[in-house]
Amino acid sequence: MTLTELKYIVAVARERHFGKAAEACYVSQPTLSVAIKKLEDELEVKLFERSAGEVTVTPLGEQIVQQAQSVLDQAATIKEIAKRGKDPLAGPLNLGVIYTIGPYLLPDLVRQNIARTPQMPLMLQENFTAKLLEMLRAGEIDCAIMAEPFPDSGLAMAQLYDEPFLAAVPAQHPLASREWVSSDELKNETMLLLGTGHCFRDHVLEVCPEFARFSSNAEGIRKSFEGSSLETIKHMVAAGMGVTLVPRLSVPPEALKPRSKARKDLEPIVRYVPVRDGEGGAPPSRRVVLAWRRSFTRYEAIAALRNAIYACELPGVKRLS
Numbered sequence: 001m002t003l004t005e006l007k008y009i010v011a012v013a014r015e016r017h018f019g020k021a022a023e024a025c026y027v028s029q030p031t032l033s034v035a036i037k038k039l040e041d042e043l044e045v046k047l048f049e050r051s052a053g054e055v056t057v058t059p060l061g062e063q064i065v066q067q068a069q070s071v072l073d074q075a076a077t078i079k080e081i082a083k084r085g086k087d088p089l090a091g092p093l094n095l096g097v098i099y100t101i102g103p104y105l106l107p108d109l110v111r112q113n114i115a116r117t118p119q120m121p122l123m124l125q126e127n128f129t130a131k132l133l134e135m136l137r138a139g140e141i142d143c144a145i146m147a148e149p150f151p152d153s154g155l156a157m158a159q160l161y162d163e164p165f166l167a168a169v170p171a172q173h174p175l176a177s178r179e180w181v182s183s184d185e186l187k188n189e190t191m192l193l194l195g196t197g198h199c200f201r202d203h204v205l206e207v208c209p210e211f212a213r214f215s216s217n218a219e220g221i222r223k224s225f226e227g228s229s230l231e232t233i234k235h236m237v238a239a240g241m242g243v244t245l246v247p248r249l250s251v252p253p254e255a256l257k258p259r260s261k262a263r264k265d266l267e268p269i270v271r272y273v274p275v276r277d278g279e280g281g282a283p284p285s286r287r288v289v290l291a292w293r294r295s296f297t298r299y300e301a302i303a304a305l306r307n308a309i310y311a312c313e314l315p316g317v318k319r320l321s
Contacts, residue, residue: 096136109309166273171268178273
């Protein structure tokens with residue numbers, strides 16, 4: 001039994017496909033298949049059920065794959081301990097970020113990280129929350145910046161900030177000149193949503209739950225539309241297709257400036273209006289956290305990353321310690 005064989009079975013369990021697992025391990029499929037067959041023969045158990053176009057893990061295989069991942073983590077820990085003896089921050093940090101945070105936090109975060117810990121470059125991965133959790137468990141990334149809530153996976157977490165939502169409306173919309181709007185007022189509007197898989201879609205539906213039912217009936221075609229990214233949805237708002245909610249850090253600074261009376265051609269075509277639950281009510285928001293495996297031993301790297309995040313400009317959000 002070798003670490004390489006354990007790496008192969010973890011990859012197959014994750015990908016549910018021998019070819020994709022081989023690509024992920026940078027080996028040929030025959031090489032991977034032979035190694036796994038050798039391990040199965042040695043253990044005298046069947047780890048995977050193979051059928052046309054589908055690979056499933058046997059119940060006993062699930063237990064062995066989990067133990068294999070633990071062994072791989074421990075082997076990686078040995079290397080990390082050796083590195084930490086020289087420089088605890090030496091080497092890249094694999095960071096995952098959800099799609100609705102990455103474009104708005106990473107430009108400043110990367111600059112802060114380079115200035116503070118140039119010996120620890122960030123290897124970045126954008127993805128959905130569910131995929132980042134899977135990658136964390138598999139050891140493919142070291143930590144991830146995500147928004148709560150998400151399934152409890154036994155991860156260590158540090159709260160970063162609470163980020164309020166704003167309503168994005170066309171510049172000529174009646175709500176564009178308001179100081180704030182309520183979630184009830186948005187019920188009468190055509191709501192633009194991110195596609196399934198984005199956690200921010202769920203956050204919007206928590207604020208405006210009535211739109212959750214539109215995906216299952218014909219009225220939904222008139223009342224809600226979907227976009228692939230926040231920036232795409234903003235363009236849809238600008239085109240007058242509807243309104244949406246966006247996180248505060250995604251709002252361009254110039255869009256919050258007072259309207260220019262001198263240059264109408266420079267006015268934003270999308271206006272961003274605070275959302276409240278009544279006069280003086282708290283705005284809807286999301287809590288952004290940094291998560292990592294409890295077995296991850298580069299504590300100094302996590303602390304350095306947190307410090308770099310706190311050093312970023314985070315306009316309009318509530319920082320958490």
